[in-house]
Amino acid sequence: MNQQHFNAVFNRLTERRREVLLKLLANEKDEAIAKSLYIKPTTVRKHRQEICKAFGLTNEFTDQRHSKFPELIALFAKYKPELLNQNTSELPQTENLIEDKTISENPDFVGREDAIAHLDMLIGKFNAKAIGIYGKGGIGKTTLAYHYLETQKLEYLELQVGMQAEYITSVKSWVKDQLRHQFQEKPEQDFISTLEQLKCKLQDKPVGILIDNLETVLDENGKFKKEHIDYLELFIRVLNAPNIKSIILITSRERLNEAKLSFIEAYQLPELDEIAWRRFFSRFDINVNCLAMSAIHKSYGGNALCMKVLREPIQTKYNGDLEAYWQQNKEFLLKGNIKDLIASQFDRIQNNNVDVYNLLCRLGLYTYQKIPYIAIIGLLCLLWDVQEEKKRSIIDSLEQTHLLEFRKERIENISNSWQDSDSLHLDFPPSQGWMFNLESFHNEVKLLIFQPEGYSLHKFIWEEAKSRLYLSNQSIEYLLFSLKAQIDKMLIPYET
Ligand SMILES: Nc1ncnc2c1ncn2[C@@H]1O[C@H](COP(=O)(O)OP(=O)(O)OP(=O)(O)O)[C@@H](O)[C@H]1O
Ligand SMILES: [Mg+2]
Incomplete structure (x- = not known):
């Protein structure tokens, strides 16, 4: 093979194969590649075989030990050495090399160029300090808000209002948590004083603030429900204070309609085109x-x-x-119909793999507002009736369906902010009389399960998971009993 032939083969590879190839050349493992491209490890291996084949390196054996990959590396060392051992996550060259911009695109965030330009315009031209991003469920409000704050390279505070009226984050404890853990400040006793403290902190330093799912505390007229009037205090006393340097993004399915909050610019997010x-x-x-x-x-x-x-x-x-x-x-x-679509996907998973299905439904046992992300160990604990060696692959399978969201830690010092939350956020009907005292769950459990990065379910998916859980033959009590037994088992090393 000469340089010309090599280039011709390289340029003829499909988009996906080039992408896999770049990762292989960067020494990434099959599993990691599979995860980042949302494909199976076996598919990665298949691509590798096909790539070798395209370069004339056919395997005489299907056995991996006889892979031709080392020879492929030798070819690249000779004809395109610049591709070897590159970090593909920092590969702006990828676009140039393969002359196709879509390849480097993150599938988790497509098509929001106009929305970003609009937010930029509101902040730049109109000096907006707070923007309400409105739109139907699942349209992409939260995703846009995260993305925007991340690209501003701002640290940000996150107030997850809550997915259900029964589980609303208390503003009082949220403000205290922020003071303690984001600003290392001892909170005062009364609420108004803590708001003053937070305001001072936000005047010192530019940060982002994300208030997510505000609709849960609004009534049908877009006003705060009486029992959540603390939210209004936070908005008026802190977020509207002069000289605070924050960018505040609020997501809500319903429009906020409080005369006192006219400083919040409204942005109706369109659907993806x-x-x-x-x-x-x-x-x-x-x-x-x-x-x-x-x-x-x-x-x-x-x-x-x-x-x-x-x-x-x-x-x-x-x-x-x-x-x-x-x-x-x-x-x-x-x-x-969005709910029917989700339900059909649940049915499909149930038919394909009942362990994956059980995991998905059992995720409905956790609630996701104050502590929105569940570490992998929290998923492992839900698989009490599955053999140890199968657990990881079940989680992988569920991830492949895209029904599970994975989020990375975004703020460095957020890691402790949930540790002193009042109890484990397990969901169960009080009427059934929960036989364990949740307060007796060890603090370490929280350390094990609730982490600043991890998994969560979108509200629609969580609702489906929960309703299936409640309809299942097993009682919620039994499920929680099994979960607790699993958690206890995991805790043994911590107690000795
Ligand atoms: N621009 C995008 N590109 C790819 N995926 C997206 C995009 N926006 C949203 N999604 C995906 O769509 C799903 C719904 O998005 P998101 O949670 O942001 O919606 P939402 O409007 O905040 O919904 P809700 O009103 O229920 O809170 C998520 O799984 C998210 O990953
Ligand atoms: Mg949302």
């Missing part, structure tokens, strides 16, 4: 060049969550053939 959906699906080798693409996008109103939920069956069951998926499920898909 069809181009964004195409870009997303292309990333998963789904054929988007068909009429079905527009129809399905239209049917679900460009909803971001639907786009994500649709991906897995199209990719795996229909091998990326979107047209076939549409034709065979047209009647169902034309209804465009």
